[in-house]
Amino acid sequence: MHLNAAFVEPLVAAPGELPAARGEPDGPTSEVVPATGLEVAGRAVLCVVGLGVSAETVDRARAADWAVVGDATVASTLAHADVVLRDDALAAWLEPEVVVRLGGAPASKALAARLASWGGPVVALDGAGPVADPDGVVTRRLAGRPDPTDPAHRGDPRYVARWAAVSDAVESYLAERHDDVLDEPGVARVVVAAANDAGVDLVVGSSMPVRDVEWWAPTRRVRVFANRGANGIDGVVSTALGVAAGSRAVALVGDLTFLHDVSGLVSGLGSAGGSLVLVVADNRGGGIFSFLAQRALLAPERFETLFGTPHDHDLVAVARAFGARATRVGDGAALAAEIAAGLAAGGLHVVVATVPDRDENVERHARLIESACRAAGALR
Structure with a gap:
């Protein structure tokens, strides 16, 4: 027997009573349709890539004019997404029309919070492997992978350029900063x-x-x-x-x-x-x-x-x-x-x-986030 149990944030919350059990839905909890059901032509698509996705699939997503972000284990994605999404103004400027999820759940809490708050459609493409959805943000599931040759899959390149400019602005700031420590x-x-x-x-x-x-x-x-x-x-x-x-x-x-x-x-x-x-x-x-x-x-x-x-x-x-x-x-x-x-x-x-020691490390991260977001915010 294998039991998955969701717990409260570890080591923080006080003990309490368990909540009442939730009822089960009468119908299926997700829709599985052919990959041809994906219709994002000309739309601002943010592709969130997690564990278990091949480099080929990431390349296909990029070729389809999707802005591709992922966690530390994913290569060839736009850098610094977690940093810029901590800033409300930048997160609003980068809000997509459609989110496409591939692979495991994002490790970034900042990204997960934005996926939950943006409110637009979140499509899971299970053709690249099962898409984990612990936060329950997925609104539709499709059995397929990105197809850059299908016009229905081609996103808005202007949105990709916006994300790339933000990523590049943060990278330029970090590359040029001078710190003796x-x-x-x-x-x-x-x-x-x-x-x-x-x-x-x-x-x-x-x-x-x-x-x-x-x-x-x-x-x-x-x-x-x-x-x-x-x-x-x-x-x-x-x-x-x-x-x-x-x-x-x-x-x-x-x-x-x-x-x-x-x-x-x-x-x-x-x-x-x-x-x-x-x-x-x-x-x-x-x-x-x-x-x-x-x-x-x-x-x-x-x-x-x-x-x-x-x-x-x-x-x-x-x-x-x-x-x-x-x-x-x-x-x-x-x-x-x-x-x-x-x-x-x-x-x-x-x-x-x-x-530096751990307290100084926290302070340095906070200053870096503020400065990096300021550098990226100048693009707006």
């Missing part, structure tokens, strides 16, 4: 750029790394792997080693993720060989919880004990104890150089990036 958004940008330039696979850890890649990094041009869901931070180092075995890869993980699966370094790349540069963003604890409600609900000492879980480990020494080459960097140029050198040398290379 290497922060977590900066680490994500360097790692993705290095993977793109080298044409190697990218592995992204849970919590802040996968979000920073989605929010701040340039468009991914390579395959991206990420363990998402209930597994949390389990096995990410081992996943990265598996992806790199007999090949080449760059991985970005947090310090706790690294420590949680550090035993994966025992066997390293094994007999398969290969090259893995494992970048560890070291903020001395669990950074994502500083962004969540738990931070405001608990006294600082209690929060640190339960959620911040600070560590006092020398991560370079830890990596070297397992026989890996390891170094620590504190600026973007040094990080880029170490990644390039590690890929060229082969084998396992751990690069620990020293980043």
Whole structure:
């Protein structure tokens, strides 16, 4: 027996009574019609791509003049959607006439909130794989995939151009900003750029790394792997080693993720060989919880004990104890150089990036979001 149960936001809500059971509808809950039922000719189409969608399908959506956004695991999509959709004015300017969903549910809460509030039709194309709809925003289901040769599937290229201009404006701002401090958004940008330039696979850890890649990094041009869901931070180092075995890869993980699966370094790349540069963003604890409600609900000492879980480990020494080459960097140029050198040398290379503490990280993200949206807002 397999039981799926929806729970309240974890670790935040007070205990309460269960709600009354809802009745079941008498008829089918969704409509399944041929792909020819999709009629979006000349309309502003936003295509939201999640896990499990092939690169070919993404290319077809782009060729159909749809503005394509996706989470960190999806390559060749418009960058920085989560950032700009946090701004009400930009979200209104970018509101589509039709949303087409492909694959898994979007990981971005900002995007999910806009999908729920825009109110227009949301079409799930199940031909590329089942479309998850945990928020219940899908209004119609079709069995098919995008077909750029079908005039009924061709969207409005002006809408695509608007999205592209916004994405490019944020990317230009981020590329030109000068910061003497290497922060977590900066680490994500360097790692993705290095993977793109080298044409190697990218592995992204849970919590802040996968979000920073989605929010701040340039468009991914390579395959991206990420363990998402209930597994949390389990096995990410081992996943990265598996992806790199007999090949080449760059991985970005947090310090706790690294420590949680550090035993994966025992066997390293094994007999398969290969090259893995494992970048560890070291903020001395669990950074994502500083962004969540738990931070405001608990006294600082209690929060640190339960959620911040600070560590006092020398991560370079830890990596070297397992026989890996390891170094620590504190600026973007040094990080880029170490990644390039590690890929060229082969084998396992751990690069620990020293980043600001977790409270400063929250402040930096807030300032970046404000500045990036201001840069994009100048286009309106």
